[in-house]
Amino acid sequence: MSATGGVVRRSLLDDLATSMLALIAERKLAPGDQFEAVRSLAERFKVAVPTVREALRRLEATGAVELRHGSGVYVGPNVGRLVLANPLALAPSPDRLVELLQARALIEPPVAALAAQTRAEVALEQMAKDLDAAAELIASGDHAQLAEVNMDFHRSLAQASGNATLAEVVESVTVVNVREQLEILHIHGDRQADLDEHRAIYDAVRSGDADLAELLTREHLDGVLAVINERLQHP
Amino acid sequence: MSATGGVVRRSLLDDLATSMLALIAERKLAPGDQFEAVRSLAERFKVAVPTVREALRRLEATGAVELRHGSGVYVGPNVGRLVLANPLALAPSPDRLVELLQARALIEPPVAALAAQTRAEVALEQMAKDLDAAAELIASGDHAQLAEVNMDFHRSLAQASGNATLAEVVESVTVVNVREQLEILHIHGDRQADLDEHRAIYDAVRSGDADLAELLTREHLDGVLAVINERLQHP
DNA sequence: ACATGAAAATGATCAGATCACTTGGTCATT
């Protein structure tokens, strides 16, 4: 029976979604932790199973939860994030891709400068790991994987700033259709130069030279951008 | 391990969601257009209604579609966006809020500089409208609405850069829990000074003075940040 | 100790029905 004695105007689904998020927060569940069975949630909130599932799908869309067939509902990696990449984004047009790189060239240099001031240790170590991994991948010739790791370096750099929001922003603009970016970055060709530039940025950040870190990051991204622009004009 | 290329075991839901997006693109539907009835979609894709609804909820979560009770399914405003604010973000902690402002103080000044170079006309006019609206709201004393319009100004400023991705980023960091930011911004008190600063930024952008636009925007946001920091230390 | 396989837990999907809201048109009143 739906003897709604309440006053709530928001749809049942809105309440459900927020209630479940609150439940996750209340239990202090971290990404990866198992949440609760669908049927159990239905009983807990006194709603039908399909309704719970719709609410879960909503949460799942932004990475707040994950539904694993036969296993259960788990807390997703994006719970608590403020900014994220649109998981439903279609492949960007060349124009949009240039725009995206321009945005990165504008945002990441000052982030690198901040990273040189903050120098969050865990992130610095991750940057070093990324560099090592990139070196190996250059040797092994796995270019697809290399491009991924190169993106990882940029994300780790943002993490080193100590500002989670900035890290989310950078992650959002780097994760977006990495593959498309790679297609073009393959043209760049000089993977060793890329690695050297990354290493120089790392050194600048590690030594706390904010101005240098900013400059190197700007030159690095402008360089990539120049290559892409040139490539788009001469296809 | 993430699926390293090759075979992708997409669930029925993944196919449904992407198929529906493709259908929207195929029909060249724009945000606000009516899409198709749930029952009709179920029949079209030969699946049950609850399944369609789950897929729609996924799309709805990122603003790709909207479900209006009794009316129909419509194309949402965020279809095609790359970066967006997490629609399920909870109220940020004070620390997170400071971080958010720091991120804005880092990102928006160079965006303002770019805006001064590009000067997208429609966005410039929108900035002027925002300023007028703000002036009226200061007179009428509607502070809640004023704070909204002030955020609109920052978004319009980003639009003027001509870079949609940057605009999305700025929109994402300004739309996030505006209310919480307002709570604190109310402390600022000097709403007239805020408006004056916005006007100065507008003038700098309008006249194409990139350096000045960047400087003024930085001072403006640093000022807000300083107030907030002070406020958090003396509650 | 190990491998096997049944059983339980859990998500995925289906089918049909009923309730609630929106919209557009009908029709009486003015």
Next chain:
DNA sequence: AATGACCAAGTGATCTGATCATTTTCATGT
């Protein structure tokens, strides 16, 4: 003719209950 009350069709929201598919657990046999 303009207005407003009312009704009916279309559509989303939610429920009930069942069946299929996958994962996990654990008793069992070797």
